[in-house]
Amino acid sequence: MSARAALAIRRWTPLSVAAVGTLAALAAALAFGPLFLDANALDRLTTLFIYVLLATMWNALAGYGGLVSVGQQAFFGIGAYAAIRLSSFGVGVYPALLLGGACAAALAYALSGFALRLRGGEFAIGMWVLAELLHLLVNLDRLIQGETGTSLIALNAFSPEHRRDYNYWLALASMGALVALVFALLRGRLGASVQAIRDNEEAAASLGVRVLATKRILFVVAGAGCGLAGTLYLATSISFQPATYFGVQWTAYMIFMALVGGLGTFEGPILGAIVFFLMESFFGATGIWYLVGLGATAVAFALYLPRGLWGTLEERFGLKLLPVGYRVAGAEGDGPARGRT
Amino acid sequence: MARASEQLPGDRSILAAEGVSKRFGALRVLEQVDFAVAAGEAVGIVGPNGAGKTTLLNVLAGAYAASAGTVRFRGANVTSSGAAERCRLGLARSHQVPRPFGGMTVFENTLVAASAGGGLRGATACERALDSLELCGMLRLANRRAESLGLLDRKRLELARALATGPTVLLLDEIGGGLTDAEADELVGAILGLRERGIALVWIEHLVHVLVRVVTRLVCMDAGRIIADGAPEAVMADAAVIDAYLGQGVA
Structure with a gap:
C-alpha cells in the first residue's frame, strides 16, 4: 500500500509548461506581424500557418485516431467552394470564409455515419472516392463553370495590403484555435479513447468506449480544420479551380508533413x-x-527514420514539449529518459 | 447427469442467457443455451475446443449479436445492446488473446477503462486505474508502453483493464492459458481478490486445477450445448463430461 501512496499522476513538466508558454508568447508576437514584417514574409507565413493546420489535422486523424484518410482534400475543396457559394448569396467575404470551415465540418458530420463504418484501407480509399465524387458534384454548379473555375471576386473590395493583413490574421487565428482545440481534446477523455480505438477497436468497445461517437468528434474537427485551410488558401489565391482544391496532392502533403515530423506525436x-x-x-x-x-x-x-524527426527525438531523449499522455511519478521510467521500448 | 438449471424472471441471477443460439452462416455454434449467474457467484466453463465457450462469452458480452434468444443483465434485456453499452452497465470481459492498446502506457490502458467503462472523470478515474493496477501487481510497470509487455503482463493488463471499468460481472476467457503453473498461481491470487470484492465471475479455462481453486460451480459445454452444470466435483464425475471432454480414465 505504501508503494501505491507514493504515486502521483504527472501530466505537465517544467519543460512542457515553458514550451507552451513560449508558443503562446510566439503566437501573441506573431499577431503583431503586419506591423514589422514585409509583404513577402506575411504571405509566406500565411502559407506556413495553413500547412501547420493541415498537418495537425491529418495527424490527429491518423496518428491518434488511426483514421488514415486519403480524402481530406474533400474538406479542403468543400470549404473553399462553400465560401464562394455563400459569397455569391451576399454573405460578407470574410464571414463566408469562416463559414466555409463550418460547412466542411457539417459535411464531415453528414459523411461520418457512412465513412466511419469503413476500416483501415477501405476507409482510406473510401475517403478518396468521396473526395472525387464531391469534386464532380461541385463541377455541376454553374457558378463554378466546370474545371475553368471562378474567383472570390468579393475579395477585391479590399486593397491588396489590407487583404494580406486580414488573411495573415485569419490564418494565424485559425491555426492557433484549431491546434489548441486538438491539443485540449487529445489531453482530455477523448484522447485516450481515440488512441484505444486506434490500437484495438474491439477491445476499446469492450471497455465501454463509444467507438462511432468518439471517432465522429475527431473526424468533424479534422473536417473543420481542413475546410478552414481550404478557405484560407482561397483567400490567398482568390481563384478557385476544382481540380486544384480537390487534388489528392493536399493529402499527400499532409501525409508528408506528419510522417517526416513524427506521426502520433x-x-x-x-x-x-x-x-x-x-x-x-x-x-x-x-x-x-x-x-x-x-x-x-x-x-x-x-x-x-520511421518515427520521424520528433518521434526519434522523443524516443531517444524522452522529450515532450506538448504532452497529451500521462506519467505515473514514482513508478519506474517516470523520468525524462523513458525506457526504450 | 447434472442439468442446466431453469432461470425464471425475478430470480437471483444477475446475468442470464435464455434460449440463446448463435449461427455463423450454416454453422451452428450455440444451440438454445440457457445459462445464468447469480450476483457474486463464480462459475467456471469447460469443454472441448469448438464447444462454443468463447462464442457464449462473446454473446454475453455483446461482441456478437445472438441469432436467437435473450440476454439479460441486472434485470434489463440487453440483447440488442452493444459491447460498450453492456460494459458501462457493469459487464466486463478479458480476451483470450490479450488485446493491449500497444501505443499507450499501461496506466493509460486502465485509465481508458476507468473513464469510458467506469464513467469516472479526472482524479477519480486516475485513482481507479491505479487501484486496478495495484490489485493485478502491475503498478511498477505503469509507464511502460503496453506493446512491450510479455504474455503474463499482457494477461494481467487484460484483468486490470476489465477491473478498472468497475464491473459487477467479469467474463474471463482463458486468462490462464499459455502461462506456467507459477504464473497462473499469481493470477489466481489477483482473481481471488476480485471475488472478495463481490464481483461475479464467469471463467472459461482449460486449466481445470486452477479453475476449481476459484469457482464454486462448473459448467461443461459440448457442441454448442451445456451438457453439465453444478458443483465442480459432480460435473467432473459426470459420465457425459468424461466422455466429451476429459476422456476415459482421467476423472
Missing part, C-alpha cells in the same frame, strides 16, 4: 510542416525535381 507534424515549408521555399521553383525530392525524402524517412 503532437509536436512532430508542426515540425514536419516547417520542413515542408522550407523545402517548398527553397526548391519549389524547380518544378518536377521538387516533387521528386519530396518523394525521395518521404522514402528516406520511411526507411531510416
